[in-house]
Amino acid sequence: MSFENKEARSHFLIFAYTSLDHPIEECYRDKVLSDIKNGKAEKGLEEKFTTALVGCSFLSKEKGKIDKATVDEWFLKKHNKISSCKAYEGTVIGLNGEGATVQTPQGQKIYKTKLKPNLKVGDSVKVHGDYVIE
Numbered sequence: 001m002s003f004e005n006k007e008a009r010s011h012f013l014i015f016a017y018t019s020l021d022h023p024i025e026e027c028y029r030d031k032v033l034s035d036i037k038n039g040k041a042e043k044g045l046e047e048k049f050t051t052a053l054v055g056c057s058f059l060s061k062e063k064g065k066i067d068k069a070t071v072d073e074w075f076l077k078k079h080n081k082i083s084s085c086k087a088y089e090g091t092v093i094g095l096n097g098e099g100a101t102v103q104t105p106q107g108q109k110i111y112k113t114k115l116k117p118n119l120k121v122g123d124s125v126k127v128h129g130d131y132v133i134e
């Protein structure tokens with residue numbers, strides 16, 4: 001099944017590439033994430049993430065296309081049940097050189113802010129693995 005638009009695909013790929021279940025050198029991870037953010041994600045990149053792609057396709061059965069809300073539903077809800085790495089919605093409660101401290105329903109943790117460098121305390125964010133993704 002295909003994505004509704006470029007934005008939905010990028011959202012999927014950012015969630016996918018911040019997964020701690022996807023072993024990858026940090027410098028390569030950062031390069032791919034920056035390509036995705038800049039709209040330069042290679043064709044077919046999503047095919048590496050079969051479970052997430054099948055999950056999102058299943059959730060999109062009636063819509064016929066994978067949209068951004070479905071990508072959120074997969075990663076923030078379903079994927080947390082089957083994966084050791086988690087995605088949450090949360091609030092930025094602190095910022096320092098290491099990253100952003102984010103309060104989520106599971107507690108506080110410091111997340112990398114490479115994908116969202118201009119955060120402020122009080123911002124609502126989505127986090128996955130070690131990263132603030134949105």
Ligand SMILES: [Zn+2]
Nearest residue numbers: 019083085086
């Ligand atoms: Zn994950």
